Amino acid sequence: MTELVAVDIGGTHARFALARVAADGTIAMDQPTTLHTSDHASFQTAWEAFRDRSGGTLPPAVAMSVAGTVGGEVIRFTNNPWIIRPALIEEKLGARRHTIVNDFAAVAYAVARAEPHEFIDLAGPPGIPLPPSGTICVIGPGTGLGVAHLWRDGRPITEPGSYHVQGTEGGHTDFAPLDQIDDAILARLRKRHNRVSVERVVSGPAIVDIYETLAALEHRTFAQRSDVEIWTAGTSGEDSLAAAAVDRFCLSLGSVAGDYALAQGACGVVVAGGLGYRIRETILKSGFADRFRAKGRFSNIMAAMPVKLITHPQPGLFGAAVAFAREHPQQ
Structure with missing residues (x-):
């Protein structure tokens, strides 16, 4: 049995959980602790806050899922100001073993290990499982847009080398408008950004x-509202303009999901992330599939x-632990 700390760091939240990897590869996780990244000056201070909540000591192993590019001497996050220097992890955190993966690579690891009942259909033939071999495209909107892919060769996932995960920065590809409303959204964004990415x-x-683009098209005056307020008003149906904005979001999500599937030669797609799960009923009623x-x-x-949506409550944390178990197999 190996004990470790699983960490999932996004732009807004950092989630921590104690996890255990059994000799047969089974992974069990405690209930996660969620901290706001804006409440902590650095990852180390957030780690110390979690350590204090956990009784003052933590296992000497950590699996980290991070919303940014991994592999360099310094990890910088796309949507928060923290940095991590992997060479200092043992010194700063007391973790003798560590694994660091891109946040959506972690989600792809979770997809590899998820059970069939942990997916619901969004598009495609109903009730058809994800193919056991080939490429699965994994995407998810959150503070940014995460993209990864999972390749499987058809063998049981417990066999060494039977699958491979690749994290990407696909959320930073160019946005491609498909109609006049998309054109208007792009024009609005170009006033602030030289280059408009998908996310x-x-x-x-x-x-x-x-x-705000839809409001301008209808020549409406509007008070500035936060994204949370618009999502709440749109998904509840209390505001027809906010509901139209949510439906337009679902259309764009469907478009980019199809683009990534084509680009990656995918045989299946999984949408992940808390936002996707919260609006799953709206996605099903929208033009996403079209x-x-x-x-x-x-x-x-x-x-x-x-095209599926994964319902695992913490795919980033679980996937980080899966990645750790693959990198540090038990003897």
Whole structure:
């Protein structure tokens, strides 16, 4: 049995949980602790806060999922000011073993190990499971837009080398408008950004620009509202303009999910992240599936591709622990 700390650091929240990896690879996690990144000056101070809440001591092993590029001497986060220097982890945290993966690579690891009942259908043939071999595209909107892919060769996932995970920075590819409303959203964003990436339109905070663009198109006056307020008003149906903004978001999510599936040669797609789970019923009622399929000559292929949403409550934490177990197998 190996004990470790699983950590999932995003732009807004840092989640911590104690985890245990059994000899057969089974992973068990305690209830997570969620901290706001803005409440802590650094990752180390957040780690110390979690350590204090956990009785003052932590296991000497850590699995980290981070919202940024990994592999360098310094890890900088895309949407928060923290930095991590992997070479100092043992000195600063007391962790003799560590694994660091991109946040959506961690989600892809969770997808690899998730049970069939932990997925719900968003598009494609109903009830068809994800294929056991080939590439699964994993995307998810949150503070930004995460993208990764999972490749499986059809063997049981417990066999060494049977699957591979690749994190990407796909959320920073260019946004491609498909109609006049998309054109208007792009024009609005170009006033502030020289280059408009996909996550400027498909992420939690992006709902503000979508909402304000729709208001401008209808020549409405509006009070500035936070993204949380717009999401709440839109998903509850109490505000028709906010609801239209949420539906437009779902259209764009469907478009980019289809684009990534084509680019990665995918045979299936998984949408992940807390935002996707919270608006799952809205996605099902929206034009998400139509936009996903609308790929011209490849429409029939897209229509036959299973698109799922993972319902695991903490895929980033669980996936980080899975990645640790693969990198540090028990003897």
